[in-house]
Amino acid sequence: MTPLLEARDLAYAIDGRTVFSGVSLTVDAGERLAVVGPSGSGKTSLLACLTGLVTPTAGEVLLQGEPVRGLAGPSRGVAMVLQGYGLVSLLSAAENIEVAVRAAGTRPSDARRVARQALAAVGLTPHADQLVDELSGGQQQRTAVARALALGPRLLVADEPTAELDPASRVLAVARMLEVTERGGALVLATHDLDVAASCHHVLDLHVTAARSG
Ligand SMILES: Nc1ncnc2c1ncn2[C@@H]1O[C@H](COP(=O)(O)OP(=O)(O)OP(=O)(O)O)[C@@H](O)[C@H]1O
Numbered sequence: 001m002t003p004l005l006e007a008r009d010l011a012y013a014i015d016g017r018t019v020f021s022g023v024s025l026t027v028d029a030g031e032r033l034a035v036v037g038p039s040g041s042g043k044t045s046l047l048a049c050l051t052g053l054v055t056p057t058a059g060e061v062l063l064q065g066e067p068v069r070g071l072a073g074p075s076r077g078v079a080m081v082l083q084g085y086g087l088v089s090l091l092s093a094a095e096n097i098e099v100a101v102r103a104a105g106t107r108p109s110d111a112r113r114v115a116r117q118a119l120a121a122v123g124l125t126p127h128a129d130q131l132v133d134e135l136s137g138g139q140q141q142r143t144a145v146a147r148a149l150a151l152g153p154r155l156l157v158a159d160e161p162t163a164e165l166d167p168a169s170r171v172l173a174v175a176r177m178l179e180v181t182e183r184g185g186a187l188v189l190a191t192h193d194l195d196v197a198a199s200c201h202h203v204l205d206l207h208v209t210a211a212r213s214g
């Protein structure tokens with residue numbers, strides 16, 4: 001069976017400095033991969049390579065057997081939760097999601113409903129109409145998770161998606177993200193949270209990878 005996501009011997013360098021090299025991974029439908037490693041080990045850089053946000057220095061990324069060249073977004077079934085959230089601060093939480101869902105081709109009336117449902121699923125109904133600027137860091141993070149989930153991704157790539165969350169919000173957000181794999185999708189997440197990593201089938205330790213590959 002063709003893996004949902006595959007990376008072959010990936011390397012990434014910035015300004016001539018190797019961030020990581022020799023990274024190969026396979027994520028099948030229904031699987032979860034945690035990318036761990038200390039700050040600066042290259043987790044965000046690897047996730048960016050996997051979704052085509054940046055181009056690896058060497059190696060290849062395949063999504064359902066097809067090469068990733070340029071950003072792989074909702075049209076290829078991919079959604080991302082960025083480490084910095086990537087929300088539009090002058091829009092409300094609901095509007096941020098509506099915009100993304102409409103851009104992915106959903107009708108405006110449906111997009112509104114989908115946005116509300118996605119916010120409800122992470123416990124943000126009371127804050128749906130607040131501007132992003134008026135939300136706490138944790139509420140912004142849950143909005144970013146809700147936006148990615150609202151796109152109904154086959155592959156969800158999430159960069160430290162629970163870093164700002166209190167325990168109850170974290171449980172809720174993690175449960176929602178795990179549902180992606182329960183309906184046959186795949187999840188790749190960078191995390192410092194050992195409990196979250198333990199809920200994944202595979203763990204890629206970038207620190208170890210970098211050490212092994214010299
Ligand atoms: N645009 C950039 N220009 C120069 N260096 C960069 C750039 N982006 C990342 N780096 C460097 O690449 C290395 C890996 O960064 P990256 O953000 O991938 O790490 P990380 O594992 O996600 O860290 P954290 O846990 O703090 O989020 C760091 O040393 C960082 O300084």
Ligand SMILES: [Mg+2]
Nearest residue numbers: 043044083159
């Ligand atoms: Mg990072």
